[in-house]
Amino acid sequence: MSETSQIENEKWIAAWGADWVLEGCASCNGVFVLPPEKVSQRCPVCGQAALAQMNPDDDRPIHTQPPELLLPFRAAREQLQQNVTQFAKSVWLAPADLQPATLLGRLQPVYLPMWLVDVQVQGEWQAEMGFDYEIVSHREQYKNSGWQTERVKEGRVRWEPRLGRLNRAYNNQMAPALEQQAEVERKIGRFQTQDQQPCQPTDLAGAIVHLPNRSPEDAWNEAVLGLQTAVAQECRQASEANHARGFKWSPSFANQHWTQLLLPLYTSYYLDDDNQAQMLLLHGQTGQLHGVRRASLKRARRVAGMVATVAAVFLLITLLLVGLGLTVAEEALAWAGVAGVLAVGVGGTAVLPLLYAWYVNNAQAAK
Amino acid sequence: MSDTFPPQGYVQTKSAVSGIEVYRPLKPEELEAARPVVDFRCPNCDGATGYSTDDGGLTCTFCGYHEAPEVEIVGKGAQEFEFTVETVERATNGWGQERKELVCNSCAAHTTLSTEMLSHTCPFCGSNAVVQSRAPQDVLRPRFLVPFVTTTENCRQITAEFLQNSWMLPNNLQNLARSTEYTPIYIPFWTFDARTTASWRAEVYNTDASRRRHAAPNWKWERPFLLKLGDREGKQWDWESGAVSLFTDDMLVSGSGQISLTLLKQLRGYRLSELVPYDPTFLAGLSAQAYDVDLESAWASARRSMRAKTKEACLEQASTRTTRNFSMNMDFSDESWRYILLPIYLATYRYGDKVFQVLINGQTGTIAGQRPVDWRKVAQYLGLAFLPGLLLAIIAAVLLANNLDVGGFIMMVAGIGLIAWIVFAVTTLSKAGKMAEA
Ligand SMILES: [Zn+2]
Ligand SMILES: [Zn+2]
Ligand SMILES: [Zn+2]
Numbered sequence: 001m002s003e004t005s006q007i008e009n010e011k012w013i014a015a016w017g018a019d020w021v022l023e024g025c026a027s028c029n030g031v032f033v034l035p036p037e038k039v040s041q042r043c044p045v046c047g048q049a050a051l052a053q054m055n056p057d058d059d060r061p062i063h064t065q066p067p068e069l070l071l072p073f074r075a076a077r078e079q080l081q082q083n084v085t086q087f088a089k090s091v092w093l094a095p096a097d098l099q100p101a102t103l104l105g106r107l108q109p110v111y112l113p114m115w116l117v118d119v120q121v122q123g124e125w126q127a128e129m130g131f132d133y134e135i136v137s138h139r140e141q142y143k144n145s146g147w148q149t150e151r152v153k154e155g156r157v158r159w160e161p162r163l164g165r166l167n168r169a170y171n172n173q174m175a176p177a178l179e180q181q182a183e184v185e186r187k188i189g190r191f192q193t194q195d196q197q198p199c200q201p202t203d204l205a206g207a208i209v210h211l212p213n214r215s216p217e218d219a220w221n222e223a224v225l226g227l228q229t230a231v232a233q234e235c236r237q238a239s240e241a242n243h244a245r246g247f248k249w250s251p252s253f254a255n256q257h258w259t260q261l262l263l264p265l266y267t268s269y270y271l272d273d274d275n276q277a278q279m280l281l282l283h284g285q286t287g288q289l290h291g292v293r294r295a296s297l298k299r300a301r302r303v304a305g306m307v308a309t310v311a312a313v314f315l316l317i318t319l320l321l322v323g324l325g326l327t328v329a330e331e332a333l334a335w336a337g338v339a340g341v342l343a344v345g346v347g348g349t350a351v352l353p354l355l356y357a358w359y360v361n362n363a364q365a366a367k
Numbered sequence: 368m369s370d371t372f373p374p375q376g377y378v379q380t381k382s383a384v385s386g387i388e389v390y391r392p393l394k395p396e397e398l399e400a401a402r403p404v405v406d407f408r409c410p411n412c413d414g415a416t417g418y419s420t421d422d423g424g425l426t427c428t429f430c431g432y433h434e435a436p437e438v439e440i441v442g443k444g445a446q447e448f449e450f451t452v453e454t455v456e457r458a459t460n461g462w463g464q465e466r467k468e469l470v471c472n473s474c475a476a477h478t479t480l481s482t483e484m485l486s487h488t489c490p491f492c493g494s495n496a497v498v499q500s501r502a503p504q505d506v507l508r509p510r511f512l513v514p515f516v517t518t519t520e521n522c523r524q525i526t527a528e529f530l531q532n533s534w535m536l537p538n539n540l541q542n543l544a545r546s547t548e549y550t551p552i553y554i555p556f557w558t559f560d561a562r563t564t565a566s567w568r569a570e571v572y573n574t575d576a577s578r579r580r581h582a583a584p585n586w587k588w589e590r591p592f593l594l595k596l597g598d599r600e601g602k603q604w605d606w607e608s609g610a611v612s613l614f615t616d617d618m619l620v621s622g623s624g625q626i627s628l629t630l631l632k633q634l635r636g637y638r639l640s641e642l643v644p645y646d647p648t649f650l651a652g653l654s655a656q657a658y659d660v661d662l663e664s665a666w667a668s669a670r671r672s673m674r675a676k677t678k679e680a681c682l683e684q685a686s687t688r689t690t691r692n693f694s695m696n697m698d699f700s701d702e703s704w705r706y707i708l709l710p711i712y713l714a715t716y717r718y719g720d721k722v723f724q725v726l727i728n729g730q731t732g733t734i735a736g737q738r739p740v741d742w743r744k745v746a747q748y749l750g751l752a753f754l755p756g757l758l759l760a761i762i763a764a765v766l767l768a769n770n771l772d773v774g775g776f777i778m779m780v781a782g783i784g785l786i787a788w789i790v791f792a793v794t795t796l797s798k799a800g801k802m803a804e805a
Contacts, residue, residue, distance in 0.1 A: 142674075156449070
């Protein structure tokens with residue numbers, strides 16, 4: 001692997017093995033580890049540029065530490081097919097390249113990185129804890145000169161202050177290793193992390209691995225937020241309360257241990273009129289799809305042209321009938337009127353495909 | 368976060384998660400429960416001190432030391448409690464016939480104190496103690512009270528007036544008021560709040576006039592005007608319905624089964640706006656009863672009054688009072704209760720060979736009780752009142768016997784007089800009966 005020799009060659013090979021290649025995308029700044037047969041393909045994440053070897057003076061952060069854990073691809077093939085076909089069908093006047101078979105053929109498994117941190121947390125906490133309790137109330141009915149009393153119970157919540165100290169280890173707290181993590185999860189949903197297993201080189205066959213673009217130090221703040229939620233939850237359990245609110249804490253952290261987890265993702269793309277790649281993301285666990293819908297302005301223009309031609313034919317007929325009406329038979333003028341209305345009506349609908357394509361492309365751009 | 372851990376007033380409690388310690392605030396009753404029995408000693412001479420209703424504070428009878436209690440009036444804002452399932456269960460279980468063994472801190476005498484008393488005076492050395500809590504009673508202990516306002520001197524005046532303001536009483540009762548002993552005692556009461564929301568429906572016997580006149584809020588006349596077919600005056604049973612929402616604030620129910628309900632009712636009129644938080648000082652050396660009518664039965668009787676009141680409000684909405692097939696549905700909400708102590712003076716006095724009991728409201732000075740009716744005096748007055756009628760009747764008889772027509776007129780006057788006398792006699796006797804029985 002002489003290509004990677006410029007960038008921490010030895011460390012790299014020691015970590016990943018010699019069969020792997022390190023390439024970067026000039027458009028989205030992503031850094032990827034890929035098997036040799038995938039070298040120099042279109043970027044599987046943004047699709048805007050081909051992956052290429054990285055320059056020695058490239059200073060983007062690279063965390064080549066190999067991952068310890070991964071979530072395997074679980075989405076069923078039929079599910080993926082169904083979602084892709086449905087997506088392709090949902091676009092009218094689609095670009096020629098937007099075909100289910102093409103999309104499925106380009107399906108590329110990609111692993112996204114996620115940081116996991118184990119940490120010992122110490123500190124004080126306080127919160128208001130809510131305890132469910134019941135009160136006894138009564139309902140009465142007066143009928144036939146007599147009272148009937150019914151005892152009813154109603155649920156209430158009693159809020160009480162609680163505080164305490166904490167000294168506890170929290171393992172596998174998630175912190176995003178990619179800037180785009182939140183966006184990806186917003187598009188295709190969250191990942192179920194219970195399924196994690198140790199990462200074996202064989203698991204990565206055929207897949208492209210996205211390397212972290214955030215350092216653990218960067219991700220730490222988000223890890224703390226996640227920790228706070230977990231700790232608040234546990235303090236509530238410790239207090240045997242049913243609800244908690246107003247959680248505050250003053251934590252100190254020790255013994256942070258970072259590991260990397262890979263999240264499964266399929267990507268695919270189609271080319272629009274301008275030969276721009278439009279990306280599809282599919283959740284590797286659920287198969288949920290997110291893609292940008294693009295209509296083809298070319299096809300819209302072609303359809304509009306055909307409609308306009310029909311309108312022109314009607315116009316011609318109108319003119320002919322008008323000529324006929326003025327010279328030979330007056331009743332032809334009535335037919336000219338009908339043809340004229342048709343010409344205008346058909347001509348008007350010619351804008352519809354253009355409007356639709358314009359709307360679809362702009363509505364997606366606005367998102 | 369706090370500088371010291373844990374902050375004051377917090378105590379560690381059990382935690383269900385290892386590695387997490389949990390602290391909760393101390394409840395006020397836990398602070399007090401630390402002293403189940405409070406003794407009252409004079410800081411000057413170490414003699415026994417007790418609460419004096421005359422100067423409103425702790426007083427030492429030996430050296431004259433006086434200490435006014437810290438009074439913080441909470442009034443009707445005093446905390447109210449919900450009917451939690453837990454409270455209701457505990458209230459129904461009660462605490463049976465448990466008795467408390469008290470060891471006097473001064474003379475080490477052992478006394479057993481019955482559960483119905485909250486305060487105690489050692490019969491051997493006269494030192495005062497106030498019992499704060501008994502195990503099953505922790506939730507159900509008095510939290511508020513109205514302190515004594517009426518002094519013993521007031522009581523004497525009130526009683527003196529009470530014993531003189533009727534001609535049916537003997538004339539020589541003034542001295543009785545002087546010599547009577549007034550025992551201040553706190554009586555347990557429950558106060559209840561609740562909102563009652565009811566909807567009712569009934570057939571109401573209406574005339575055209577009553578239909579036109581009536582338009583109460585939340586009331587509905589259900590028969591469409593088109594179908595107005597009554598008898599000749601338009602009298603007819605109409606279906607009507609309506610809705611009522613009432614809030615009852617601080618309904619008082621006695622927690623004591625010992626004291627006559629009718630007497631207590633006459634003493635009502637406590638100003639709960641003067642409630643203060645319970646403090647054992649107020650009870651030192653005085654008697655104080657714990658409740659023996661439990662929360663559940665007191666609440667049941669309060670609910671009966673509330674629903675009767677709500678039903679009355681429903682009937683009030685109907686266009687006339689003549690109804691049939693009355694039905695209503697009613698919901699209680701925002702129910703809450705308080706356990707409070709109210710001040711009363713108990714006094715018994717002897718007249719002749721009989722013992723009479725008198726109660727005085729320790730806050731307002733209202734008095735109620737039995738009075739020694741002088742039945743001979745009542746009989747004399749009644750006889751005296753009968754005389755003029757009798758005289759007239761005799762005159763009329765004489766005149767009539769002499770065929771004088773005016774005799775008939777006088778006889779009629781005598782008859783009217785007789786009727787008036789009967790009315791007078793009946794009211795007087797019933798009044799006297801009430802005085803004697805109370
Ligand atoms: Zn890219
Ligand atoms: Zn003294
Ligand atoms: Zn003693």
